[in-house]
Amino acid sequence: MRDIIITLDGYSSCGKSTLARQLASELNYVFIDSGAMYRAITLYFLRLRVNIAHEKAIHKALGGISLAFQYNELTGNCDMYLNDENVEALIRDMLVSEHVSEVSALKEVREFAVAQQQEMGKQKKIVMDGRDIGTTVFPDAELKVFVTADPAVRVERRFKEMYAKNPGITIEDVKANLEMRDYTDSNREYSPLRKAEDALELDNSNLTREEQLAIVLQWAKEKIAQ
Numbered sequence: 001m002r003d004i005i006i007t008l009d010g011y012s013s014c015g016k017s018t019l020a021r022q023l024a025s026e027l028n029y030v031f032i033d034s035g036a037m038y039r040a041i042t043l044y045f046l047r048l049r050v051n052i053a054h055e056k057a058i059h060k061a062l063g064g065i066s067l068a069f070q071y072n073e074l075t076g077n078c079d080m081y082l083n084d085e086n087v088e089a090l091i092r093d094m095l096v097s098e099h100v101s102e103v104s105a106l107k108e109v110r111e112f113a114v115a116q117q118q119e120m121g122k123q124k125k126i127v128m129d130g131r132d133i134g135t136t137v138f139p140d141a142e143l144k145v146f147v148t149a150d151p152a153v154r155v156e157r158r159f160k161e162m163y164a165k166n167p168g169i170t171i172e173d174v175k176a177n178l179e180m181r182d183y184t185d186s187n188r189e190y191s192p193l194r195k196a197e198d199a200l201e202l203d204n205s206n207l208t209r210e211e212q213l214a215i216v217l218q219w220a221k222e223k224i225a226q
């Protein structure tokens, strides 16, 4: 038995976070949604109207950001805090979703977030989901999972999730946003989304949540037992 690091990477709306959260809960590990960190940074940049064309402005803005995850007893999840403010709901809205890919593509933003993510993994016993977790953040992670799903299935899932909070949204809005993020996340210069060579692929287009969890739990238990 050993303590390990588990990474889950993949495109937007593949259900990575839900799966990672459930997996962490089964193993009694810490779950970190790295996307929430990029979303919180984006919210801060939007609020301060940071000009992302200027390196100095980015540097100065990052200096004013403190990120933390705090357990929410009502939901049982860890909420994202930006400078002591709970921004969990705000970071999921469309405005942040529209800007997060460009902000998370900035070198300095990535260095800022990756350093904190690596710190969180020092004690192992962590499940982290994102885009570059198995490639850049924890290249030596014991278990790396690359989650994929049919694009139409992802749009449908994301639409259902967003519609509950924002009934004005259309399926076309969601599709355009996902396509834009897929493109930017995969083609950016720093840490683009790609499958780590040693990652196990999980296509969950036709799997229930329970089935996916059973598969990754089995993989995790095998790695922990090694």
Ligand code: DC
Residues within 6 Å of the ligand: 012, 013, 034, 035, 036, 038, 039, 100, 101, 104, 105, 129, 130, 131, 132, 133, 181, 185
């Ligand atoms: O997982 P998510 O959709 O909440 O992530 C929001 C954005 O953050 C996503 O479009 C890309 C970026 N991201 C990233 O660049 N690297 C990560 N490790 C996690 C997210």
